Amino acid sequence: MRKRPDQLRFQFLSWLFLCIIQWPIGPAAADVRLNGFASIAVGKVIEGEAFLADFPKTGIYDTRLSLDPDTSLGLQLSSYFTSDVSLIAQVSVHGAEDYDPRIDWLYLNYYLTSQLSIQLGRKGLPLYYYSDYFDVGYAYYWIRPPPDVYTWQITNYNGISVLYETAIGQWDGSVNLYYGSEESEDNQLLGLLFGARVDETWKNMIGIVASMANPWLEVRVSHMQGLIDRTINDVSVINEIKQQFLGLSVNMTIDRLLILSEFNNYQQPDNDVAYDAYLLSFGYQIGDLTPHITRSGFKQSINAIGNDEKHHTTSVGLRWDVVDNIAVKLQYDKVTDDGVVVPIKGDSKSITLGMDVVF
């Protein structure tokens, strides 16, 4: 049976990674650490027809109980050749992608100083606040980050980044600069939206993420610009169109009260595409329980061809930290889809029960 190019690429990269982590440096082999995460969730739409819970992987719930849309397993291998040089790889499988393994990260990290490091290879594209650990459900209280905000079709890039981390008084600060590109063949999200095979390339991406955090307040700003190429059924429809992303997150912890927010603006100025997305969420910690409520939305500015994607979601949920590394969650989502020319999946009400583990 002939293997698909992405399967061959995965096998090659896996082989390369295994060779590198076993490569002896000096008298001793590299120090290899393993971390992992798993999320198992079951849910269904209780009113309406379908709920697009995960845009990038097109995880969709319908009226039958389903385990696939939000179920994930990931393994992260960190191989330390010296205290300053390491190789990081993360492989994950997702129910929404038929459990085909994919490489999220494969990069070399080098500390130039205690505060400045450089990364070379494949990483997650850090557009949004939860981009880097979008699949690590344990790290947040929802079943998944609000889908209205996380509507990206490209989630990774291959390139170079520089990270500077410092502390000023009670504040921790970081600045991350990155440059790279990513090709996505037969992109899942665009394929769903266009109903055809879509190949998309984001290239010459240059971005900056700056964050400042103290014990109760965290502010994060993200900006990226680059070029897009897109073909639909092998016909070029977009060629080197400029895109810009701007994001702001402000998160607060006031005693037991958690206030999370995120606001994003995306534009293709030469292609008449612009949208805004937001989330505002409140959580309250009562011992091991964290009830929460969230409102999120997405609104595209109607353009010349009438594209009018517009939807918002109200979510209510409960996180229970059962033990140190296991959380159980229950969530109800009510989606209102106001898109006429570009509807997503229509109005829906759904319920999901999940468990997140880190190890």
Next chain:
Amino acid sequence: MRFRTPEYFVRYYQRSVLMLMVFTILLITAITPCHAENKVVLIAAKGSGIEMLSNRDIRRIFLGLKSADSGMVNKPVINLHNRDVYEQFLKNVMHMTEGAYKRKLVKRVFRHGTAAIKEVDRLHELNRHLSSHVGDISFIDYTELEVMPDVEIVKVLW
């Protein structure tokens, strides 16, 4: 010789007994804060060469970042032997709750590929780990140092 009833003793010694009770209460209240404000120290293996670290740098290290103050510091170790000391450490040094700290570490592991911070819940294991991993640091109640023969104090945290 007159025989004295128990009531006599009670009446006679009433004031003394009251004074004794007040003194005892004062003694207890005086001792209690000493327990609450126990001395907690930052430790490393003997001969590690780690000198004074600022609290800001200790916070950085226990968040998984590299030390900015000393090139001798390797990795942090979380001491879970005494939960009270651990919770006080999170409050006084990390300025966050246990849940917030755990989530912060998980985010860092999966955001930057940082190795998870080692946790130890037995003192002899902590002693053995620090002595075999020179440069690693941890925190401990001062009174527990007597069962940690291979470590030295880097800093008194509080």
